[in-house]
Amino acid sequence: MPELPDVEGFRETLVSCARGRRIERIDVADAGVLHGVTPGRLKRDLEGHRFTEPERHGKWLVAPTDGPTLLLHFGMTGQLVCCSASEPVDPHDRVVFTLDRDDDQLRYRDQRKLQGIWLGGDETVERVLDEQGPDALTVDxxxxxxxxxxxxxxxxxxxxxxxxxxxxxxxxxxxxxxxxxxxxxxxxxxxxxxxxxxxxxxxxxxxxxxxxxxxxxxxxxxxxxxxxxxxxxxxxxxxxxxxxxxxxxxxxxxxxxxxxxxxx
Incomplete structure (x- = not known):
């Protein structure tokens, strides 16, 4: 089950793979991991925007763009994977973000689909994180x-x-x-x-x-x-x-x- 260290690793994956890069295309293979957003709205609101600096709080990964913000939670079996578009799609790749250079892809992979992806602005992020205690890595x-x-x-x-x-x-x-x-x-x-x-x-x-x-x-x-x-x-x-x-x-x-x- 992904815990704080795993999610910090996913944050670093996002930084190395996608920070500063434009989202060219989003493919949703399974809308069951989307919360409060349809596949169509996810594509409309995010395609063409660039990922900026991600942050982690507890088990949540906050992935802002120069437009809306993605919130990702990995439940029991979730992962964030950086792949070449030429690599075969895994059966558990639920959402794939194709990036603007080198045909790289950021893939949300999850077998059990117990959590997933949210989309929103500052209010959505604040509402989710307000329900969390202080981060275990930094609490004094x-x-x-x-x-x-x-x-x-x-x-x-x-x-x-x-x-x-x-x-x-x-x-x-x-x-x-x-x-x-x-x-x-x-x-x-x-x-x-x-x-x-x-x-x-x-x-x-x-x-x-x-x-x-x-x-x-x-x-x-x-x-x-x-x-x-x-x-x-x-x-x-x-x-x-x-x-x-x-x-x-x-x-x-x-x-x-x-x-x-x-x-x-």
């Missing part, structure tokens, strides 16, 4: 603590709630909490100030490392690199990892490094 420690404190329930769902902190998904949150030695089902109200500070510190470290490679890297020294092994063990202490569901999501944790709340 004080604001992070203020937004977490007072939340009901467990820490994992709190961190995954985009209106609290924007950009974190399942892999990132499991990785961050493992590093901070906090059990995913630990009630937020029971966290100490030191634990909240540790979660913020590890969040920044994990995100900075992940953004460099455009994904949560499956390194052997990371929980992410071990979580799907047949007999997965903790990279830090060697204890067999546990699997459970927290907040409705598959969750991986170490019973020694992250003791459950009833044994903490």
């Amino acid at each position: 420690r004080a604001e992070f603590g203020a937004r977490i404190s007072g939340r009901r329930g467990s820490i994992k769902p709190a961190l995954m709630e985009q209106s609290v902190i924007a950009g974190l998904g399942n892999l990132l949150v499991d990785e961050i909490l493992w590093r901070a030695r906090v059990h995913p089902s630990r009630p937020v109200r029971d966290l100490t100030g030191e634990e909240v500070r540790s979660i913020h510190t590890e969040m920044r470290r994990v995100l900075r490392a992940s953004v460099k490679v455009g994904r949560v890297p499956p390194r052997p020294s990371w929980l992410t690199g071990r979580r799907d092994d047949p007999d997965a063990t903790c990279p830090r202490c060697g204890t067999a990892l546990r699997h459970s569901r927290v907040g409705g999501r598959r969750t991986v944790w170490c019973p020694r490094c992250q003791p459950p709340p009833d044994s903490a």
Whole structure:
């Protein structure tokens, strides 16, 4: 599932492939990924305009042009791919933007179509982003603590709630909490100030490392690199990892490094 580091990678793809270039043609293979805009209006409003400087907030990619602005969300399986027009169209290429030089194409590719593409102006962008919390890569420690404190329930769902902190998904949150030695089902109200500070510190470290490679890297020294092994063990202490569901999501944790709340 694309999380903050993946979407930052898609932003860089847009910069390298399309920034400053004119949209010559738009082909919509599947209107199911369009929200609030028809294929005809998308073509009328965007063809002939140039992409300008894209921005990312959490899991959202804001792609302005010198006309309207595209908003892209990648759901569970979305990608943004730069291709030559000579490359075969993938079955999951839903919208293709053909650019003005070298016959390059920017393709929105998505298997499951859980999110997609919006089109609008400043008001649309503001409305969408106003529903998001501060970006997880840039939020400072004080604001992070203020937004977490007072939340009901467990820490994992709190961190995954985009209106609290924007950009974190399942892999990132499991990785961050493992590093901070906090059990995913630990009630937020029971966290100490030191634990909240540790979660913020590890969040920044994990995100900075992940953004460099455009994904949560499956390194052997990371929980992410071990979580799907047949007999997965903790990279830090060697204890067999546990699997459970927290907040409705598959969750991986170490019973020694992250003791459950009833044994903490």
